[in-house]
Structure formats: structure tokens, C-alpha cells
Amino acid sequence: MIINMREGASEQEIQHVVDRVKEAGYQAHVTRGTERAIVAAVGSNGRRHELQALAAAPGVAAVVPIAQPFKLVSRQVKPDGTVVDVGGVRIGDGSFVIIAGPCSVESRDQLFSTASAIKAGGAHLLRGGAYKPRTSPYEFQGLGLEALELLSEARRRTGLPVVTEVMSTEDVELISEHADMLQVGARNMQNFALLRRLAKTNRPILLKRGPSASVREWLLAAEYLLAGGNQDVVLCERGIKTFETETRNTLDLASLALVRELSHLPVLADPSHGTGRPTLIAPMSRAAAALGADGIMVEVHPCPERALSDGPQSLDLDGFSRLMRSLAEPLRAVARGWDRS
Amino acid sequence: MIINMREGASEQEIQHVVDRVKEAGYQAHVTRGTERAIVAAVGSNGRRHELQALAAAPGVAAVVPIAQPFKLVSRQVKPDGTVVDVGGVRIGDGSFVIIAGPCSVESRDQLFSTASAIKAGGAHLLRGGAYKPRTSPYEFQGLGLEALELLSEARRRTGLPVVTEVMSTEDVELISEHADMLQVGARNMQNFALLRRLAKTNRPILLKRGPSASVREWLLAAEYLLAGGNQDVVLCERGIKTFETETRNTLDLASLALVRELSHLPVLADPSHGTGRPTLIAPMSRAAAALGADGIMVEVHPCPERALSDGPQSLDLDGFSRLMRSLAEPLRAVARGWDRS
Amino acid sequence: MIINMREGASEQEIQHVVDRVKEAGYQAHVTRGTERAIVAAVGSNGRRHELQALAAAPGVAAVVPIAQPFKLVSRQVKPDGTVVDVGGVRIGDGSFVIIAGPCSVESRDQLFSTASAIKAGGAHLLRGGAYKPRTSPYEFQGLGLEALELLSEARRRTGLPVVTEVMSTEDVELISEHADMLQVGARNMQNFALLRRLAKTNRPILLKRGPSASVREWLLAAEYLLAGGNQDVVLCERGIKTFETETRNTLDLASLALVRELSHLPVLADPSHGTGRPTLIAPMSRAAAALGADGIMVEVHPCPERALSDGPQSLDLDGFSRLMRSLAEPLRAVARGWDRS
């Protein structure tokens, strides 16, 4: 940490900061400029938050961190990429994983027709919502347990491991019995009670980026999981909120490349939520493959215009086939191993 | 709802939409333009989500809602403003309520010195965090039960009712025993499991706006509470995320005026989180008073530079006194009753 | 400037940075932490951009500025607030200046009826667009010279000095003959050719904040004017672009308070563009007054539903009267001199 003093800060104020830096467990190095001084706090075992609070000390202009605040998720700590095994499917090993399925599980027919179609098309994992976070209380909230049982059955039939969202600490146990991977939705990315509970499961976690979360906040949310004991974390970028309204969100593909640089965790793109427009799903999926993402998550529904949620951004079964064909060529290129950096 | 057809949509596609509109429980009125047609869905008892899904039907360009999606929070439904009673303090009756206190409860001394100072300065409610949502797992997470007991004791000593944040459904009962009002933090605004649980308490709720929540999403989060049975909801704007980095967030004061227009619920401003800069708290508080907000929530700490959380944006005890003096004149003007529209 | 070295940067890399810092005209102070080193560049007469470019040097993690990049607009350089005289109206002297008028000058009748109504209502300056920046080439682009002549005539009739927008270097001379103050619109805030030209006029400038300009970029745009020789600059916040769509823009009132802290230049709010909703103009104007703004700029039209531009956000003549009545009480409070800090 660097503590920047204000122009004209007194010697007493500088000394006070030096004393507090030492009190916090660091060494203090003062550099005096022509107009202002800075105090560098040196060491790695001090109490970081005590330095941060010095922003409120007299004569201090700002406290500037010089290191990233996350540890266990950092690639510095673990240079090799993490591979997460989800019911036998490996995410992060250089392959490109396709997670597909309906936004919500609505019925046996809807789920099973989708599951067999995506299986035939080449998907690796089945997604489907049982408990749905909905902006309005008057919208469809998911079938709950019934959906979980249908997902279990779909897995038995197709062999596809299942991903589903968990919204509450109270549901973790039940959902873990039925799902191979637990998803933390974008709106719950900083639901720390939920993160702490999920750190204690033995299920891998799919952690979606919050719509206004910085990459740093996202990685710190993952840090909650790793610090709590769960190393099997896959990140998923699903678009951030910006001023642009032609797309539902702005899919921040650069964040995927950046996360691969900063962290060893695998990272996926969700072009369905990320764009909200079916016509943009194939091009953004190809883009994700080309930049080195570990896979995608897409919404597929046998009849999008009858979907109880997110129909307008879902692919129909034909659309999913076309997507997979459109991905074939770039994935062959990926497989030939272009430089993924 | 209006369903806009694409240019060149076929008669068959238009007819299909008409059929689906009727199926959803509405009447369908078609208007044919020179280049495109629109289908209006008329009625108020149909299944709204079935119309929304038509965005995915062939030939449809967009589905445009023409009514606001919230009901119980709407001023149309209840023209008179709601007054929420929090331990005898009335919010929403035209007065300007001051909620003050430390970000986190850190110790007996810290809490009691703050509580008596804000009481003396004219605050109406005491805030203090017992369970803290923190971006990093390595930051101070709150004293938990010990903090709740200190808050209870502070209430007995000062007579100030207490507001504290609840982060998890599992904590609702315990916190309700100690606090007069339960706060839903910005990051939990769309934690629907928590909202549903809080709808069943008999405690009033302070619902903070999420950092990337639109006014519409915020009101729909409140709708969860009202629809679930809890009418005592106070809204609080605490800044949204934008590109501006000189302030911690961008305090969207216009949203307060807009919420007063759209809803009957009282609404507060939180200039501490909203700006992150102590020097901006007084001017933004005066602004909130002048535009007709029902009060403010501010962070106060006896020694901000030693605070375990949010020190840099906290007022010290002197700063709180100055804030109250700075508010005196505009509040007299408010009291004389300028047009609050 | 602080140059943060990467973890594991070599001695050679550190030495290279030290050499380059000296080459750029600064002293270099190295502080070695347990994991990384920092190099502080000390001095005030070096070549700042050479330090910035070091972000690209081997072993460097980041270059962090510790001083604000603007000079002449800074309150540190000139602690007393600047007062700008616009045809006898003083902006920045503690009074609250009202600039009102139509978005575009459309006709003699429209302009003169508006001008006399706002004069009667208590406005100090008349605004009206002659050359209009319009998003689409098919929208009304302004009456040009005819509008300028009408504005001149309106000034003669009412005595109100005139503000109008200049969009191009080529129009500066002509517009200066007819207007008392030249406005730089939000979309031209970083039209540096225009700023450089306006720095050479003897007319005061109203510099609107760009819709995605940070406060720092806005003040640097003003710095172009001051550095080029024009000291008579008034700033105007008119809303920034965010994800919120219920309001046309998000009026960033905190930026006004912040600008007053950082700079000596007067600063206004434009609640018409800032909100896009007539019902929000009065509350946001009162808020601006209460926080210490130097005035407001509002759009007024005798018949908003027939306006050729910005009708939906314009007040009609009655609405303007109501606004002025709604402001009376807070302005009396301001006049009694509450603490403006």
C-alpha cells in the first residue's frame, strides 16, 4: 500500500501515518516530493484494513493498493490452470465445454426433448432452472423439487451431468442430491452467506459474474469459495449492465481473457444472457472459443415462444444444431492449438 | 402489451400472434401500417409472461410493455404516502429522518460513544452492522451476536430504535429480536429467498437499491415484500455504479424524486455509500432534503481512521454535528412546506 | 507518480526504470517491499508523459499518478471562486442564476413569448438553440442565422443576455456577434479544435459535461480554455449515461459539489437534459440550490407538444412559474447563507 499525503501535509501528520503503519504490522518508508510526501507500507503480514482506514487520517489524500487483493484464485499462487471435473466432464483442460438446456425446467416433455437434442448436438452438460430468481414476484418461480427430480431423470437417460442454480443456503443440501454442479446466479454473486455455505459442499460451483461486478469483485467472490474449502470453481461471464439497450447486457469478452491471465480458474461465456438476442449467440460463441474461453453456457428451448422464462433469448433445437455447426471450424482451429495467451 | 411485427411479416405470422394473444387471455387488435403491423393485447387478466415470450415467435420484432409491471408498491393503487413506524419513529410523514451510526459495530466504547453523540446531535435511529457483507473474505465480517446485544443495549441507553442488516434467511429470527428495522443491503436487493422470508416478519424493512438495479427492478424487489405480506417498507438509494471513479458510486438523487412519483413508499438517501467522500455528505444531504426525500442514512464513527470498515467515508462525531447544523436551514424551509412535487 | 514494479521484477528492470525517471527530469526513490518494489518520481518540472509511458517498460505493473492533472482550473491554484460576468449577470458570486428558454429557436412568436414569460418569472439569462446537434440527420437542425437575429432582438426587448450553442469553429465569430455567452454542448466537450478556438474569444463559455466524461476529463476540457487564454468559464452538469432508462440521463449532482471542491469555476445543473422528465425538474432544481450550485439551466417552451426538439422534457410557461415558486423557499434559505461546503 502507498499512502499519498496531501500537498502541505504537516510533519506531524506524516509522522502520525508512519506510526499507524508500524502499528498495523508494516515497515514505513517515507518519500518526500517537492510538493507532497508518500508513505509506503512494506511487508506482507500486516493488517491490510488498518492501512485502508488511513484514508481517513488527517493529511492523507488517498491510500493506493499496489497488489491485487485476492490470493487463492491467483495464477501467481498456482500457475497451472485448474481442471474441474463435473460428473466426468472436465472443464479447464483445453477443451471447449458446451452447457445447454432450458432456462427453466417446465415439464417432462420440454426437458427431455431438449436434453436429447442437445446431447445429439454435442453438448456436454445439461442446464435447467428449478428455483428461478425472477425480477417480479408475479413471474414463474420454477417447479422446485419436481424440476430437480426431472433433471435427475434426464441425467439418467442422457448421461449428461446436470447444472442448476441454488438461490438459498437452505436449498443447498437438497439440490446437491440432484445436481452435479451448483450455479450461483449473477444476482447472488455477492450473497456471501450463500458463498460460505457452498464452500462447504463437495459439489463444483459455477459462479456467474454479477451484472455490475468488476473482475476484481468477481474473483474475490470466488476467493470466498476457495478460502472456505471448495477448490472446484468455474467462472461464467454473462454480461454486465451498461447504457446500451439494443442488447440485454454487454458481454464483456475481454474479462474472460483477463481472468485467464489473473487466475487459474476456468472461465465460460454465457452469450444467451450476455446478448439477449438469439442471432448473436453463434457469433459470440465463436468469439469465446477463439479467445481461449473454456466453454459456453446457452439457453435452448423446444419452443422459445412458449417458454415460461427467457424465451426471447433462447435457441430452438434447430438453432442449437446450427450453433454447433458454426462452432465446428473454430473449434478445430482451437484443437490445432493456436496460442491461447 | 404491443407486439411489433417485423417489416414483411406474413399474414400467417400475424395470425399466429393473434391466436397466441387470445390463448393468453387477451383480446387482439391488429393495426396494419404501410410497412409493418402491430398487434395490441387488450385486457388485464391475461397471462402476461405468455405475451412476453412472443418476442421469440416468427415475424415478431419486439414486445413492448405499456404498463409498469409493479402493482402493490404503485402510487396509482395507493395515492397516499405510506408512513412506516420504526419503534415510534415515523418515516414518510413529511418529516426528515436521520439514521446514523457506525458501518460496523466494533466495540462497546465505539458504539456507545457514537450512539450518544448522534442522539445529542438530533438523529432519530441508530444504525450499526453486526453481519457485514464484505467484498473480500479477508476483511472484517462483523461481530455477529455480540454486536446485536450491544445494539440492544445502545437502544436501552439512548432510546434510539435500531437498524441493522440481515444477510441470510437463517439470521432473520435472531436479528429481529434485537433490531427494530431490518436492512436489506444493496448486494442482496435481488436475493429473492431473503425477500420472501422478510415478507413474513413483522419488522419494517429498509430496502437498499442494488448498485446496478434500475428503479423498476428496485420497486419490483419491494413488490416481493408487499406481495408476501409486509407493508412496512422504506426504500434507500445508496448510489449506482457508473464509469465515474472520483466518487465511490453515483448517488442518483433523481431516482428519489421518481420513486416518490411512482410509489407510495418512503425513500431515503445514503450519501455515505453514495459518494464515498466525507466532504460531499453534507451537500448531498441538503440536496436530498430539498427534493423531498424522507430522510438520510449516514455513517458516523468516533475515529474513522481506525474503523474496521468504511472509515474513509465516515463522518467523525464533530463532522456529524456540522452536518446537522448544515441541514437546519433547509429543514426549516422544508418544514414551512414548499411544494414537494 | 509512483511506478509499481511487478512481483519478481529484476534488479536490472528496476534500474532501467530509475534511469528513465531521471531522464524524464525527476529524482527517483526506490522502496523495496517484501514482494515488490516501487519507484517514486519526485519533482514537479519533469516530463510527466515520459513517466506515464513507463507503464510499458519491462517489469512495470502500473504507473499511478498522485496529483490531479489539471492546474489552472484548480482551487489549489486560485482558492477564491471565479465570478463570470455575462452581459451584467454575475455567475459564481453566491447568487443562484436561472438560465431558461427553448431548446431550439423556432419562430419569432415562440421565442418572444418564452422570453417575456421567463423574464417575468425571474430568469436571468435567455437560452435558445440556433445551431442544433441532433442525433439523426433527419431531425430539425436549427434556424441558424435567422435564430441568432431573433435572439439578438429578444435581448433588446427583454434585457436578458443570451446563451447559445456553438458547434463549429467556423461559426464562432458570427455567433459571438449575437450571443453573450457561448455554449459548448455535451457532445462537443472534447472537440479540442473548438475548445482551442473558443479559448481565443472574449465571450464567456458555458462548458457542458460530456455524457461519459469523468469529472477529471471535464475539468481538463475547461483547462484547455483557461490555458488558451479564456478565464470566463462556467461548467454545467447535464446528466451522464448509465444503465438507468427511466430518466434520459443520470444527473450527477455529487459532481457539482465535487467540482466546487476541486475547482474555482462556477457550476450549474441542467435538470431538463439531466432527467428528461418535466416532473423531476423542480425537485432537482431545489436539490441543486441546496447543495450549493451556482444556478440551473432549464428548457421552456410555450407549447412543448409542438416543439421541434426536446419537447417532452420542456416546461411550459406555467410550469416555469411553478418551478420558480418551488425554488423561492430554498433560495431564501440559501440567501440566509447556510454553510455551502
Next chain:
Amino acid sequence: MIINMREGASEQEIQHVVDRVKEAGYQAHVTRGTERAIVAAVGSNGRRHELQALAAAPGVAAVVPIAQPFKLVSRQVKPDGTVVDVGGVRIGDGSFVIIAGPCSVESRDQLFSTASAIKAGGAHLLRGGAYKPRTSPYEFQGLGLEALELLSEARRRTGLPVVTEVMSTEDVELISEHADMLQVGARNMQNFALLRRLAKTNRPILLKRGPSASVREWLLAAEYLLAGGNQDVVLCERGIKTFETETRNTLDLASLALVRELSHLPVLADPSHGTGRPTLIAPMSRAAAALGADGIMVEVHPCPERALSDGPQSLDLDGFSRLMRSLAEPLRAVARGWDRS
């Protein structure tokens, strides 16, 4: 256009809207719902802005457009993609065009070493700034005419056509003598005086997207050029402003795919400005290629740490070679013609 009436709007108010719709040159169709009415304006030859202004009429809730406001840039008007010829290089014909060069032209050596390196690496066009838009007046503003002459010479030596930015109407003629393509920078995207002037040149235009411009606003800026007579327009996305600060901007790749859908104009990505981080340039370039962009524009400098502008985001000559190698495989995949939709 659809005019949504408020709930409870009177018959008189509805009739007034109907009259005004007809007055504006449209037919009016009224649909009465159970709670509110809508009025559809039918026709394509009316005065659109008169409908928009009805948002201010009594009883009106909102005016909702149902067609895109641009015409000449629309793919509906011209289904085949436009191919723009820049000194013999064709942009938009299915190939992937590489524009590379330094942010600013700084010296003969710097420009010529860069130009020959990018030529050798496979670039198609040379970029280099002669007149630079800089946030601060104290930063390097470009070499002006000297730079233009160096660019001309670099073209003669390498055969690479030249792209350079024009900031002012006054410079258009001079720059046109030296450059093959004129760039409108992001901050000038809505400098309408400049757009109108450029519509009259015979040089192709590279129109960068403004940092807070929606796709719609961007296409309307292009519409100014086409409507004014210049059909040779290439669009370039260079990142939008969002809350994320780890990257300089957020490169909105979905906007490229969307622009290809809405418009016939070619569209490029600028990953240098779009990310501000050299390590992200290669992955984002591959992504742009994979989604169907017509090319990229990247900043290259022989010694980024000595660059007078944008050094930290520039590739060095080696970095450019690596970029081109990293692109080879995806470009072969593109060449084999995957579905570009």
C-alpha cells in the same frame, strides 16, 4: 410510432392526439384497452418529430418508436454488404483487414521502422496520428503537417495506404491530400459539423464509435455521412465506458455482430483502445475474426515505453509479429468460410 395514453386519459385527450397524428401526416388507429388506450400512427411519409413531441401532450404516457430511425445505413435498404476501397485495399469483402501503426507519428525513424515491420508482418493499412485529441492540453498534440508528410512518404516506401484522424473541418482538405482514409475519432463521433464536412469529401471515412454512444447513435452518425453523399464508410468499435476499470474500456464485441445484422457497412474492432492492455490484444483480435468482423485496428510502436501517447496499450514490433501468428489459424478457419451470421 405508438402513442401510449395514460391510464384514465380522457376522450378529449385521445381525440387531441388523433388530430395531431393526422396533422403530422399519418393515419391514426386507436385501440382501447381495459385500462388505457393506444394510438398507432400509420404511414411512412409523415413528420416523425411531430409524433415524438406528442410525449408532451396531455394524457400521453409515452411515445414508442417501432422502426429503427436510420435509413441509408440499414441492411433492409441494401441487403448486400458494402465494400470500401482504401487505396486498393478492400474492406468488407470477406477478408480480414489489419490496420496497424503508432498512435502518434513522432519521428521519421519511429514511423518508418514501424511501417516496414507491419508491412512485413502482413498489415494492409498504416495508421498514425498527426493531429491528436488529448484529454489534457499539456499532453503531446501531434506533429501536424510534418506528420502528414512523413505518412505520405511511408506510403511511398511501403505501398501501405494511410489512415489518419481529422479533428476539425478546417483540416479536412489538407489531410485529404496526404491520407487515403480519414478517421473520425471516438470523441468526435457526434461532431456533426465535422460529419457534414466529411460527407462532401471523396475519401473513405473510418467512423469510430463514441465511448458512450449506443449502436443506434453510432449508425445515425454514419447516416449523416451517407445522407450527405459519402457512401464509403467503415465503422470501428473501440470500447465503451463502463464501471470496469481493469480494462481501459469495455470492447463491445456483440455490437460488431449486431451492426453486421442491422447495417451493410463494414465494421472493425480496435482492441488497443478497447482494452488498454497489450496482453489482451491477441485474444480479442482472434475473437473479432471469429465473430465475423471485417478487420482490426491496432497500435504498434517500436518502443512503447518511449511513446508520446498510448504507449502502455501499444504492441512492440515483436508483439505485432506474435499477434499475426496468433491470428493465422482463426483466419484460415474464416477463409474456409464458416457461417458468418
